[in-house]
Amino acid sequence: MLSQVNNLSKKRLLGTVGELRERLFQLEPATEGGQRSNPVLAALVDEMARSVQDVYNYSGIYISYSLSSSTNALKVEPYLIMPAESGDSVSVVHMSAYGTTHLGTGLFSNHQNAYILFNERETPQLALFTIYLQLPMYEFPRMLKGLYLSLDYNRNPIARRILFVKHSDSTSMDDFLELKGELLPPESLDGQLLAYYNYTCRPGDCIKTCTVPSPQLNENDLVREKRMLEL
Numbered sequence: 001m002l003s004q005v006n007n008l009s010k011k012r013l014l015g016t017v018g019e020l021r022e023r024l025f026q027l028e029p030a031t032e033g034g035q036r037s038n039p040v041l042a043a044l045v046d047e048m049a050r051s052v053q054d055v056y057n058y059s060g061i062y063i064s065y066s067l068s069s070s071t072n073a074l075k076v077e078p079y080l081i082m083p084a085e086s087g088d089s090v091s092v093v094h095m096s097a098y099g100t101t102h103l104g105t106g107l108f109s110n111h112q113n114a115y116i117l118f119n120e121r122e123t124p125q126l127a128l129f130t131i132y133l134q135l136p137m138y139e140f141p142r143m144l145k146g147l148y149l150s151l152d153y154n155r156n157p158i159a160r161r162i163l164f165v166k167h168s169d170s171t172s173m174d175d176f177l178e179l180k181g182e183l184l185p186p187e188s189l190d191g192q193l194l195a196y197y198n199y200t201c202r203p204g205d206c207i208k209t210c211t212v213p214s215p216q217l218n219e220n221d222l223v224r225e226k227r228m229l230e231l
Contacts, residue, residue, distance in 0.1 A: 047107050051109070073186070078176060078180075079116075094118055113133065114133040116131040
């Protein structure tokens with residue numbers, strides 16, 4: 001391109017090479033139909049930004065109740081939901097019953113449903129656990145209910161009911177870290193905790209699969225798997 005211009009134009013062009021380079025790197029490649037290369041990822045990014053406008057209705061500290069993966073107990077775990085400091089997404093922090101914390105993100109769509117996503121393993125390993133919550137049709141709800149999907153200790157998928165109960169409107173990390181998760185055996189429960197256990201931990205409230213070693217993997221293995229899960 002330089003050979004097509006005069007000496008003065010070359011000097012001006014060379015003086016602006018840095019700026020041109022920055023502008024070129026900011027351009028998105030043109031794709032067919034004017035859409036970004038992956039419409040699902042594009043929709044997630046857009047929804048994350050819109051969720052910041054809706055999350056004020058649900059911001060705060062919650063205590064979750066669900067069935068433990070390891071034993072017949074009520075699993076109690078704190079969650080913190082708030083706008084991210086960057087202002088372009090929703091930040092969700094989870095404190096497990098075993099004292100570990102996870103930082104994830106949330107999508108709150110049109111006051112109808114919400115999705116919360118975490119990576120349960122250390123980077124770069126990816127093991128998502130996802131919570132789907134139904135959002136009631138009124139402002140500042142005290143309770144949210146939904147489904148919790150993750151992997152069990154053998155890395156088989158598992159789904160179960162989960163209940164979020166508002167603990168406070170605080171979005172302070174210090175307030176959140178004062179709380180601890182725990183496992184409560186059913187014989188120690190009464191009142192509201194017993195009601196939460198009955199809602200989330202009864203037979204039929206947990207959907208599991210297991211890996212059955214088999215060289216065929218046919219319908220007979222499906223029967224064997226169901227029998228194993230009944231044990």
